[in-house]
Amino acid sequence: MANPSQYATEHHDQFLQELISFLKIPSVSTQPERKNDVRKAAEWLRERCIQVGMSRVELFETEGHPIVYAEWLGAGADKPTVLVYGHYDVQPAQKDDGWDTDDPFVPEIRDGNIIARGATDDKGQLFLHLKAFEAFMKTTGAFPVNIKILLEGEEEDSSRNLPAFLKQHRELLDADLALISDTAMFNANIPAIPYGLRGLLICELIVEGPKNDLHSGMYGGAVANPIHVLSRILASMHDDYGRVTVEGFYDDVRELSSDERAQLARIPYGEEELRKETGVSASWGDTQYTIVERMGARPTIDMTSFKGGLLGDGIKNIIPQKAWGHLTCRLVPYQNPHKIFELLQKHIERHSPPSVKVTLKKYSADEAVLIDPRVAPMQKAVDAFKAVYREEPLFTLVGGSIPIVKWLVDDFNIPVVLMGFGLPDDNLHGPNEKFSIEQFRLGIQTLIKYYESLAE
Amino acid sequence: MANPSQYATEHHDQFLQELISFLKIPSVSTQPERKNDVRKAAEWLRERCIQVGMSRVELFETEGHPIVYAEWLGAGADKPTVLVYGHYDVQPAQKDDGWDTDDPFVPEIRDGNIIARGATDDKGQLFLHLKAFEAFMKTTGAFPVNIKILLEGEEEDSSRNLPAFLKQHRELLDADLALISDTAMFNANIPAIPYGLRGLLICELIVEGPKNDLHSGMYGGAVANPIHVLSRILASMHDDYGRVTVEGFYDDVRELSSDERAQLARIPYGEEELRKETGVSASWGDTQYTIVERMGARPTIDMTSFKGGLLGDGIKNIIPQKAWGHLTCRLVPYQNPHKIFELLQKHIERHSPPSVKVTLKKYSADEAVLIDPRVAPMQKAVDAFKAVYREEPLFTLVGGSIPIVKWLVDDFNIPVVLMGFGLPDDNLHGPNEKFSIEQFRLGIQTLIKYYESLAE
The missing domain is CATH 3.40.630.10 (Zn peptidases)
Structure with a gap:
């Protein structure tokens, strides 16, 4: 047999x-x-x-x-x-x-x-x-x-x-x-x-403006556009170098030891491999860390969906009633997802104009x-x-x-x-x-x- | 009869x-x-x-x-x-x-x-x-x-x-x-x-990143997220006071005469009427101009749709291949929509990172x-x-x-x-x-x- x-x-x-x-x-x-x-x-x-x-x-x-x-x-x-x-x-x-x-x-x-x-x-x-x-x-x-x-x-x-x-x-x-x-x-x-x-925090971020979609010609310039507000909030979360700017976000992050960095550096993966795999013309992110480190040992914020206005084909000239999507964080050891959620809430509050309603809902939180x-x-x-x-x-x-x-x-x-x-x-x-x-x-x-x- | x-x-x-x-x-x-x-x-x-x-x-x-x-x-x-x-x-x-x-x-x-x-x-x-x-x-x-x-x-x-x-x-x-x-x-x-x-310029703005959707856990932090890039571009188009920051955007705008402003000021429409009509808690925009002036006599930029990631129900933990939507301008007399399109193109180019492909397409242009x-x-x-x-x-x-x-x-x-x-x-x-x-x-x-x- x-x-x-x-x-x-x-x-x-x-x-x-x-x-x-x-x-x-x-x-x-x-x-x-x-x-x-x-x-x-x-x-x-x-x-x-x-x-x-x-x-x-x-x-x-x-x-x-x-x-x-x-x-x-x-x-x-x-x-x-x-x-x-x-x-x-x-x-x-x-x-x-x-x-x-x-x-x-x-x-x-x-x-x-x-x-x-x-x-x-x-x-x-x-x-x-x-x-x-x-x-x-x-x-x-x-x-x-x-x-x-x-x-x-x-x-x-x-x-x-x-x-x-x-x-x-x-x-x-x-x-x-x-x-x-x-x-x-x-x-x-x-x-x-x-x-x-890495851990994963999934939230939904919702910006609500007028009570219903408005004609963008009639109200454009006088009513805040939820798409723009959500975009501004998102844009406020990273600096020009790809570092997260949410206050306190990195506070509990485990810094890599030099031994660990040396070991990760032996992994034959870098700019070229990333480009080949993903088709991007260049990597992105915090260049104080290698690509391997950024992908496994550093925390991130990524909006994984963004929806606003007409989602189907065609054009609808409106200021939409709302814009929304899923905001996620990839977390590293010692970051508490619930604490990160609170930091996000505070940051978002600070970056929201008074003329809209902004809500962050926690969907799931894993360390x-x-x-x-x-x-x-x-x-x-x-x-x-x-x-x-x-x-x-x-x-x-x-x-x-x-x-x-x-x-x-x-x-x-x-x-x-x-x-x-x-x-x-x-x-x-x-x-x-x-x-x-x-x-x-x-x-x-x-x-x-x-x-x-x-x-x- | x-x-x-x-x-x-x-x-x-x-x-x-x-x-x-x-x-x-x-x-x-x-x-x-x-x-x-x-x-x-x-x-x-x-x-x-x-x-x-x-x-x-x-x-x-x-x-x-x-x-x-x-x-x-x-x-x-x-x-x-x-x-x-x-x-x-x-x-x-x-x-x-x-x-x-x-x-x-x-x-x-x-x-x-x-x-x-x-x-x-x-x-x-x-x-x-x-x-x-x-x-x-x-x-x-x-x-x-x-x-x-x-x-x-x-x-x-x-x-x-x-x-x-x-x-x-x-x-x-x-x-x-x-x-x-x-x-x-x-x-x-x-x-x-x-x-x-007002005139109307309608464009499509497309940000393309990786060759396909990527697992956000595996690539988050190393690959630019097209949703974030599009958000940053959008956010760069207005200052904190609602003024358009696209270089040259206001160059050809007809300034209202004091006579005309006086006549428009007689129109009984302001903050309260706007709130009642639209349900917003406050107006938005360039407070150097009245709401009536902002709605009829001042030019605007509004993204009327924004799409990225999973557009249906559910959650998809990805860095999406692209984010896109319609970018529109409401224009006032003497603004040339084709010139405005070029100014938008230049502005967008200046605010696009090298790791993505950004395209602005002119869809229609009316003075x-x-x-x-x-x-x-x-x-x-x-x-x-x-x-x-x-x-x-x-x-x-x-x-x-x-x-x-x-x-x-x-x-x-x-x-x-x-x-x-x-x-x-x-x-x-x-x-x-x-x-x-x-x-x-x-x-x-x-x-x-x-x-x-x-x-x-």
Whole structure:
């Protein structure tokens, strides 16, 4: 009988077909009209967990989208228990955003990639664990460690109902370490293990002016335009050098030690790589920090949407009743998102003229997290990557956030290992999101190695 | 037999029903999907013109929406010829904009008003002329003057194809004066005759950053956010006091004479009236000028739409590929819109960082216009208003623009009389646009008087 690694190789095409059917379900958690699709994705996962041989599979209802839980504890009490986390919900996507496939939810295979919303974030990556598990079960009849799989459907909506679930099911979820595949490698040859994630504060900023849209010819010059007021508020938040000017914003920021800066400086990523990846003609931001530092270790303010006036086609010559959008901060360790929210409120108040009503609403607030890279499960991850990729992984700071990591580190007090197989140009959250089929293959191989080593 | 005035009174309800059926046609000229509706409105008007007894009725095709032309020249060569202009296209409208009727295109009668998109701008107002004409024809069998009616379907789209039509049909449109009902009275008791209209420059301003939407966590802090860049550009265009800071913007502005300022100061409109009309808590703008002056005699810059990031519901944590919207200027006499466009371009260039691509596109450019209030047709308008409203009309400067006025004044060199019957709270371009039914009635009576007086 083949070993797990051979089994995975032999069933590669079949695995890919399964992933394609998973990616076809448009499980966009933030769009109310997709509610049924999100559930469909959860049910699809439940079926798969049963098929691969998990011994207990359950769908837990939440106030939002359901949580899929599966476990196999047959390795025995002397083997460690791994809590695997993933999310089956995805970012919004539509053809118009710039996809060059027919439909973000009709996967296409092209140039060695599978292109679809969720391919890498996180459907493709969570699927690796199910397939690694299947490979063991089908060949050896057992898994080397005890495994608990927790798959949520609200990660792209700030994991709103996860904290309550974690609290309520503390014992069920008890484990020796947590393992998450929802990040990227440095490039196709160099794996990366993140040891820090930025936090995320999401707010809505609303400027309301007249009681209804006004004819811009009749009232222009006498009534404050909410679009202009919102623009002025936004413009007041950065100086000409890209530094945040919100009073107190940097007060609690952890300054990088010279050792850490030296280590981050070894990451071969700079102006040229950024330009190539994003298509911008130049980087932007606080030049007192390197690009790697700016992307992972420095806090930011970004308005991620801005809406005012006619949003469809055509022209409407109005001073709109309101302008609004989402104001977000990426935060670093020791910054408290609730304190930052208050600083933002004060700043906005100071920069709002009396003739409009300005409101800042807190939508979600997650702290940044730091993980100790010296613990054994982290070092075993280094070894697993090295065995498959034949290259030393880099320890990196990641700019995005995965809310559960903070809660696992702080409340569960267990090591969290981030073994991601995405690539920097996978375009998660953007059009043409992809997952490299080679990474899909190598990811399963790496996880097989890692699970084996955890049993030792 | 009844006289025209009595006829209009007796047929009031029937006239209103006809207007309702006209308002039901959603003739939004700037929305491509409404193309057929715009044509339907033109055809509806053609039928009406035939029914009221015009002797020649024609639909002229243009590169955009059709022009309705109708004439009756039976008054004879010794009577003046009046060119009546109106537009049958309307601004975009949808229930969600804040309408408290079921549908902007299903008129409702409430509190003495007819509520529907286009009720006052300009379907209701152009219809007054057809009904005044009908009243004469049905009672006296003739109209007191020769009349040519020109109804276009692109006024809300900058009258794009009208200049070519005017040039091509110069002789057909020959007249002694032009008469337009597309403005408002000062209030329900005090008529107003505008002697100036602001010009309008419409541009599109586009800021393009990365080649596609980026994950805001991964790239935030290292890539310029097009929403922020567009906001900074916008914010740079006004100082803290509402004055435009675009270099050279005020260079050619006609300063008001002390006489004119004194006359405008007699208009009983200020802070309180503005607040009541618009619902703002305070006015805004350059306090060196009164509110009346700011609204009619001073130039402005207003961004009428701003779009960036996810425009639908939900949250998308991205640095968007682009941010864009419409940048418009309301211009005053002697400001050249093409020169202003160049000044805007220079200003924007100076305020754009190198890491993004910023584009300003000229969409349309119309100069402001001034009309001499001393000529006979203007004075006869004063008398007609006085006869019906028993109040001296105010001569006013209007902030909005009606592109044809400039062309008639400059190229046709004929007096243009603006006799409008809208009210300031009619909410044209906004939700719940209305036309007072009493104004509908009095408008027809005033026009009957005016047409009679023109024959004298």
